[in-house]
Amino acid sequence: MQVAKIHYNDKNAPSAFTKSLKDTGFGLIVNHPILPELIKTVYREWKDFFESELKHTFLFDPLRQDGYFPLGTENAKGYSAKDHKEFFHFYLWGRTPDSISPATKELYDSLVNITSLLLEWIELNTPPEIRSKFSEPLKDMIKDSKTNLLRIIHYPPFIGSEDSQSLRAAPHEDINLITLLVAGTEPGLEAQDKNGNWHKISTDPGTIIVNIGDMLKEVSGGYYPSTTHRVVNPESESANNSRFSMPLFLHPRDNVQLSAHYTAKTYLKERLFEIGLKT
Numbered sequence: 001m002q003v004a005k006i007h008y009n010d011k012n013a014p015s016a017f018t019k020s021l022k023d024t025g026f027g028l029i030v031n032h033p034i035l036p037e038l039i040k041t042v043y044r045e046w047k048d049f050f051e052s053e054l055k056h057t058f059l060f061d062p063l064r065q066d067g068y069f070p071l072g073t074e075n076a077k078g079y080s081a082k083d084h085k086e087f088f089h090f091y092l093w094g095r096t097p098d099s100i101s102p103a104t105k106e107l108y109d110s111l112v113n114i115t116s117l118l119l120e121w122i123e124l125n126t127p128p129e130i131r132s133k134f135s136e137p138l139k140d141m142i143k144d145s146k147t148n149l150l151r152i153i154h155y156p157p158f159i160g161s162e163d164s165q166s167l168r169a170a171p172h173e174d175i176n177l178i179t180l181l182v183a184g185t186e187p188g189l190e191a192q193d194k195n196g197n198w199h200k201i202s203t204d205p206g207t208i209i210v211n212i213g214d215m216l217k218e219v220s221g222g223y224y225p226s227t228t229h230r231v232v233n234p235e236s237e238s239a240n241n242s243r244f245s246m247p248l249f250l251h252p253r254d255n256v257q258l259s260a261h262y263t264a265k266t267y268l269k270e271r272l273f274e275i276g277l278k279t
Helices: 013-024 036-050 053-058 103-124 214-219 264-274
Strands: 005-007 026-030 067-069 086-090 149-155 169-172 178-182 189-192 198-200 208-212 229-231 243-250
Touching: 005 013, 013 026, 013 103, 013 208, 036 053, 036 086, 036 103, 036 149, 036 243, 053 067, 053 086, 103 149, 103 178, 103 208, 103 243, 214 264
Parallel strands: 005 026
Antiparallel strands: 026 208, 067 086, 086 149, 149 243, 169 229, 178 208, 178 243, 189 198, 189 229
16 A cells, blocks of 8 residues: 655645545645645644543533543444543634643634645546545535544543553444644554555654545445544554644534435434444
8 A cells, every 4th residue: 555645835745645646645745835834833732631631521522512521432334342542622713721822823823724734635637537526625525614623632541441442443444535644743644555455654754644525425426435444553562652643624614515325414413323422
């Protein structure tokens, strides 16, 4: 499984990026415009938040889906064991702790801007017969979306009392159009190829990992693959450290028609039930 490393300003970036997504469901963006210091600042502030008791005052709202989700809240679709992680859902309209500076919003805005360009690249390099399935241009689908989500995730160290079947993140596919992920603080992300083999995905600083979600697969009639991925547990006691990551999930507006079967709203609602975030 050869996930391409794409230089953001390279003249061949649009076609190389789209080819990597089509072949593997993943692409790696380097030399992008987001400053490393911004990413470090956001990680540092949220690390402090997860270490504080303040997080319990931001317990998530089951309807709005913003706020803090404690350890053992979410399971992957088809898995009963809960993932070994806690996380916070950051929306522009949602609650944000006073201890979090504007750096998180700056990172969110920067990633959304990059996404609009990446969606243009994908559309430009999609065959006309597939592109004709899109109810509107891909980049327009996310305009004014209220469900674009920056999820800040903390994967705590294992202490020995966890469910033996629990992974940091069990094998799953993302729900949305595409996901942008600045490099995590520790390794662990793996993607599955068409033969069922698992491959480590780079966590080099300065890399943005991009992967296809199920909504893009739905929009394209299956042309673009939503590749299964996971976050594995630490391989040794010495590697049993906290891991932080920050995926930005790009969602179409609720009323966008994904296919004859789903709008973005009905698709999201169905999946939130399946992964235990709605009852």
